[in-house]
Amino acid sequence: MTREGPLASHYPAVAAMVVAALAPYLVLxxxxxxxxxxxxxxxxxxxxxxxxxxxxxxxxxxxGTVLSVQLAQHLPQRRMLIIYATVLVIGSALAAAATEPTQFIVGHVLQGLCTSLLLIAAVPPLVTGFPPTKLRPTAAILNLSIFGAVALGPLIAGIQAEAxxxxxxxxxxxxxxxxALVLSLLTFQDVPPADPTATRSPIAVGLAAAGCVAAFYGASQFLPHQSLDGTALAPLAAGVALILILLIQQYRARRPLLIVRPLTSTLPVAGIAVAMSAAAAxxxxxxxxxxxxxxxxxxxDLGLLYLPEFGGAVIAAIVFAKLFTTRAVHYFALAGMLSLIAxxxxxxxxxxxxxxxxxxxTGLIGIxxxxxxxxxxxxxxxxxxxxALQRVFAIIELLRAVAAFMITPILLYIAVTxxxxxxxxxxxxxxxxxxxxxxxxxLGIALYTLGGIRPPSPAVQRWFGGEPAWDSPPLLAAIRRNSSG
Structure with a gap:
């Protein structure tokens, strides 16, 4: 018999576990x-x-976005989730009790790593493991767990800095x-590995590790040096190159870890472009x-000035929950970009x-x-x-993290120089x-136009049945049709 925790099928408990797993590091x-x-x-x-x-x-x-997918293929997923939550507790305690720099750095790095491991391991089952009627609250919870937590960060920082x-x-x-650890035990389901026959991908994990460390190390060196020397530029350029090589290698791989090739049609590329540009801006x-x-x-006082950002994130989450199973989700994303621009x-x-x-x-940015x-x-x-949702989230979160966290120190460097x-x-x-x-x-508008697609409504029942919720045309499909005609 499959072993289960007492709250394994209890939606509020599983949702609370996801919130507790994601919110702490994202606030930090x-x-x-x-x-x-x-x-x-x-x-x-x-x-x-x-x-x-x-x-x-x-x-x-x-x-962690890449590593989580690799581990999920060959190891029992929910057992790994408990391990991730345990290490998150250990890393958080190390950072909180730190008395010297190395202990703080190790603890904080474990917080970042385990948060993305938990994101990729816990969020897709919350989306697909419950009936379609739970999609709307799941959408709101996911939005608030990630972006509501980030929006609360400046206010919480202001309270702490004031003290x-x-x-x-x-x-x-x-x-x-x-x-989060306690809830992961209470909601435990002994889920088997996703695909034990999957090819192990040490090259992909190695490229991701080397690329992320090099790129973020290089970006972190801009402000201390306040000059464009090799200490910052060389590792940054090398890291970005390694991440690009990772994407190309996975696109061409016969049995890839990250599903890059299926994401190269019109709608996924438009979604990824919007996610990256919104995060980077x-x-x-x-x-x-x-x-x-x-x-x-x-x-x-400065923290309070950011409170409208959280309010905007709450408003966006509520509206998104109402709209995201309709064709309006596409227009909602466009409205969000316009609000961000404003x-x-x-x-x-x-x-x-x-x-x-x-x-x-800040309110408009939050929305x-x-x-x-x-x-x-x-x-x-x-x-x-x-x-494929786990792998989709993994590659988008990888690209979003690179866009957001790597560009921020570069632009702060520009601001001071x-x-x-x-x-x-x-x-x-x-x-x-x-x-x-x-x-x-x-770019998003152009991709829709050149793809010759009118924003469709997702066929949610079909998606839960194992098929795509809509058909995404190839890139530049309208141009291809015109040239062939």
């Missing part, structure tokens, strides 16, 4: 920047070491991770806004922004991010069979963010 990813000076002072860390800690933790998050403390936040994170825009306002407000523009027009423009801008990335995940996911004042540099970097958002929007 947005909260650490204002807290790092306090951490650095107490642990005797240099600026370069603090940036390295953040960079390697983000590299761990990106790598000149950081350990309470890390201990709370440890406690939430422990809750929003996270640095929020960081740049904080850097521009840090000397004008107390940490708590939010960045409001802030960029006056740097440092006023209190009103910051409140309006924009909540209305783009998760819809883009499902636009890509509905284009393939639901059995370009122009004749910090405000001028921040303005230039914000216009770059705006350009990324506009470019992603135009």
């Amino acid at each position: 990813s947005a909260a650490l920047d204002p807290l790092m000076p306090i951490i650095a002072k107490q642990l005797a860390m240099s600026e370069g070491t603090t940036n390295l800690a953040e960079g390697l933790a983000n590299a761990g998050y990106a790598l 000149n403390a950081w350990r309470p936040l890390f201990w709370v994170v440890t406690g939430i991770a422990a809750v 929003s996270l640095p825009a929020i960081a740049l806004t904080g850097a521009a306002l840090r000397d004008r407000y107390s940490p708590l 939010g960045i523009a409001v802030i960029a027009m006056s740097v440092p922004p006023t209190r009103i423009s910051t409140l309006i801008g 924009g991010v909540g209305a783009t990335v998760t819809p883009a995940l499902f636009i890509a996911g509905f284009s393939l069979r639901n059995a 370009v122009g004749d004042s910090p405000a001028a540099g921040a303005r230039v970097a914000l216009w770059v963010c705006l350009g990324l958002a506009v470019g992603g929007t135009l």
